[in-house]
Amino acid sequence: MPDILIELEDVSYRYGDETALDHVSLQVRKGEFWAVIGPNGSGKSTLIKLILGLISPRTGSVRLFGEPAAMFRDKERIGYVSQKSNAFNSAFPATVSEVVRSGLVKKTGMFRRYPADADEQVLKALQAVGMEAYAGRGIGQLSGGQQQRVFIARALISHPELMILDEPTVGIDRKHMESFYDMLGRLNREQGIAILLVTHDVDTVSELVTHVACVNRSIHFHGPSEEFSRREASIRNDWYGHPVRRVHHGKGGAGE
Numbered sequence: 739m740p741d742i743l744i745e746l747e748d749v750s751y752r753y754g755d756e757t758a759l760d761h762v763s764l765q766v767r768k769g770e771f772w773a774v775i776g777p778n779g780s781g782k783s784t785l786i787k788l789i790l791g792l793i794s795p796r797t798g799s800v801r802l803f804g805e806p807a808a809m810f811r812d813k814e815r816i817g818y819v820s821q822k823s824n825a826f827n828s829a830f831p832a833t834v835s836e837v838v839r840s841g842l843v844k845k846t847g848m849f850r851r852y853p854a855d856a857d858e859q860v861l862k863a864l865q866a867v868g869m870e871a872y873a874g875r876g877i878g879q880l881s882g883g884q885q886q887r888v889f890i891a892r893a894l895i896s897h898p899e900l901m902i903l904d905e906p907t908v909g910i911d912r913k914h915m916e917s918f919y920d921m922l923g924r925l926n927r928e929q930g931i932a933i934l935l936v937t938h939d940v941d942t943v944s945e946l947v948t949h950v951a952c953v954n955r956s957i958h959f960h961g962p963s964e965e966f967s968r969r970e971a972s973i974r975n976d977w978y979g980h981p982v983r984r985v986h987h988g989k990g991g992a993g994e
């Protein structure tokens with residue numbers, strides 16, 4: 739089915755004797771915004787590595803845009819931002835524009851020239867994440883949240899149909915985290931980019947995303963976010979193995 743971007747079918751994965759994922763099935767379709775949530779060590783990063791084809795399942799299959807993930811070569815269709823992206827120190831010798839422009843390498847190849855409109859593409863990608871005013875700044879001189887926006891811009895420059903983000907808000911304070919999530923919501927709604935977001939911030943994202951998957955070795959729930967909200971208490975008890983209290987935070991706002 740052409741609408742399915744990610745398809746895991748009965749996937750299991752073990753590190754040595756330890757089962758990290760057990761009989762997991764999941765489908766992500768065009769235009770959907772998924773939050774993948776789960777406690778520490780529940781298999782979320784393993785799930786992402788399987789989707790990106792970095793590891794292969796022991797049993798079951800993983801398909802990306804209809805192709806086996808391990809064979810998938812059309813990398814520009816996917817933008818990936820990891821939790822470690824925001825690790826530049828203040829002396830790192832690259833500007834924000836240069837970092838975003840480097841995202842074109844996926845399209846142009848390492849030794850080919852950048853396209854004539856590369857500057858315009860950089861500007862558009864920076865505008866999409868609200869960072870155009872910082873184009874000439876050193877990447878290491880930005881806050882963690884600002885750096886993550888720049889990495890999103892670098893991923894956006896190849897016009898991906900799917901963005902995969904592995905805990906992109908680690909180390910970002912709540913106010914900036916909320917504006918970061920609002921930006922992701924806009925990319926999803928306005929540009930139709932499907933998003934798979936691994937996060938611990940269930941309460942912040944559950945009203946933003948269209949779908950939720952709760953992972954704890956197996957998938958304890960996957961479905962529309964409204965259904966998740968309706969059945970939240972019982973889902974959480976089953977998924978964490980003990981009752982979990984929901985904490986409400988006030989909405990922040992403002993940009994980075």
Ligand SMILES: Nc1ncnc2c1ncn2[C@@H]1O[C@H](COP(=O)(O)OP(=O)(O)OP(=O)(O)O)[C@@H](O)[C@H]1O
Pocket residue numbers: 753756757758776777778779780781782783784785
């Ligand atoms: N390279 C590895 N070798 C051995 N065991 C691993 C390896 N990577 C992960 N594991 C184990 O597999 C399980 C799932 O790990 P994974 O990193 O997928 O969890 P996670 O949900 O992403 O955790 P966190 O929220 O803490 O980042 C954990 O018990 C972990 O110890």
